[in-house]
Amino acid sequence: MNQTYPYPSKRSLTYGRAMALASNPSAAAAGRKILEAGGNAVDASVAMAAAQVVAEPTSNGLGSDLFAIVAMNDVLYGYNGSGKSPAAISLAAMKEKNCEAMPEFGIEAAGVPGAVRAWANIHKKHGRLPFKDVLAPAIEYAEKGFVLSPTVARLWAMELEKRRANQGALYDGFWAQFSFEEKAPEAGDVITFPDMARTLKSIAEDGGESFYEGAIAEKIDAFMKAHGGFMRKEDLAAQKTLEVEPLSLSFEGAEVWELPPNGQGISVLMALEILKHKPTIPDDEKSAHVIAEAIKRAMTDVAKYVADPEFMSLSSEDLLNPEYLKKCSDAIGEKAEIVHYGNPLDRSTVYFCAGDNEGNMVSMIQSNYDGFGAGIVVPETGISLNNRLLNFTFEEGHDNCLAGSKRPYHTIIPGFLTKEGKPYGAFGVMGGFMQPQGHVQTLLQLLRYGRNPQAALDAPRFMWTGDKDLVVEEDYNEKAVEELIRRGHRVIRPPHDLDMGRGQYMLYDRKRKIYVGGTEKRCDGTIAVADSFLYKPFAGK
Structure with missing residues (x-):
């Protein structure tokens, strides 16, 4: 595990046999x-x-x-x-x-x-x-x-x-x-x-x-x-409560898992598939632009097509069509664009996770929305x-149009990682439409750049809010910000850090049977370690 901390951090990694984040x-x-x-x-x-x-x-x-x-x-x-x-x-x-x-x-x-x-x-x-x-x-x-x-x-x-x-x-x-x-x-x-x-x-x-x-x-x-x-x-x-089959995508040596619609988690997988074809490096001027454009394309399509699955005109498989997402990747140019949805056939939340001393893990999220x-x-x-x-639209004919007894398009998304088919980690970044953007940016840090969980969360973030608007944190690389502006993005500084996502990451070291955890610097994030020798005997239900 990489022990370096490339960003100013308020926290170190946390290790334990069992933990609650x-x-x-x-x-x-x-x-x-x-x-x-x-x-x-x-x-x-x-x-x-x-x-x-x-x-x-x-x-x-x-x-x-x-x-x-x-x-x-x-x-x-x-x-x-x-x-x-x-x-x-x-x-x-x-x-x-x-x-x-x-x-x-x-x-x-x-x-x-x-x-x-x-x-x-x-x-x-x-x-x-x-x-x-x-x-x-x-x-x-x-x-x-x-x-x-x-x-x-x-x-x-x-x-x-x-x-x-x-x-x-x-x-x-x-x-x-x-x-x-x-x-x-x-x-x-x-x-x-x-x-x-x-x-x-x-x-x-x-x-x-x-x-x-x-x-x-x-x-x-x-x-x-x-x-x-x-x-x-x-x-x-x-x-x-629906039991559903999670969706997955192989990315940089791991399998990333998200839940299917009516949630927006599929947009994370779409953006990562687009980024498979675009090499990026940390704190790089061009990479910030490419990541923003990939997120923009995925979220625009999801806003159009994701709804209660019983009302969707496209399936999850349609939205994850690799050929279509390769075209989306190829379409990313040198300048910021106002993106409209394509044709794949051609806001406030709490996230938390836990791992026990038997290697079982849970990634869970709940919200009142705003x-x-x-x-x-x-x-x-x-x-x-x-x-x-x-989250419903009033646009008649839209898959996500308001109707009775219908689940709306949903923002809250728990994430999960496996390696070689075995559970590897639970993660999430809460915060309305920042959530998939936080997933993508922290996963790039963790999987592509080799950062540890705490560093992945500490890294400065941006949030696309529509058109060519990017809300960019103050500690984002200055040259990258200048390049974003040069490429036509409208850079906005956040009034505070509360809207930029609040995340937790917990990875399982299968060999040592311990967890490695990182928690959010932008809130009161806490990792509570519970070592197995402290456990009381369990007498049964």
């Missing part, structure tokens, strides 16, 4: 606690998922969706825990409300929550400890308090400011739960969520049955009816609903 220390501590209680990687990941809901509510909640790639006994499993749109919603129904696009906040933007059912389903198939024990750390945080970390405090203040205009009965629950005398809490504050604690206890006892088909579902239904929303208890009862999501909380439940329906 997350964007904040409370979640990582929950994962470690479960590992040390004899739990496996799935138990630890579900514990972190539940803890993130409490400790990082600015990015996810009980109303979230979830995706995961699980490696158990050297076999990969993919899970799609995204929720559908309510059956009653439609373009016509939205136009009756005088909406020409989906409102960013409010009752209309909320999709059916998928995360809670995914926790229960994935745990039932792969978990070792009792489900109630796995959720115990999150319940303790919600009931007795957790200490707020600095990045979440920053996000909290920004999110409340963005939602100041959201007032009235619909938003009362949100302000009651997430503001403290109309202000955001500060780093170091100890915070409790009593309503959330009660809901988490219910989920721990019955595996989410009340959430989807019982008393909690009734409360969500009543809240929606009271405020003119579309979601009903029947939509909740119909929610299913910060606190729709900005609404169901009374007495602590459930902050997502605003994932923002």
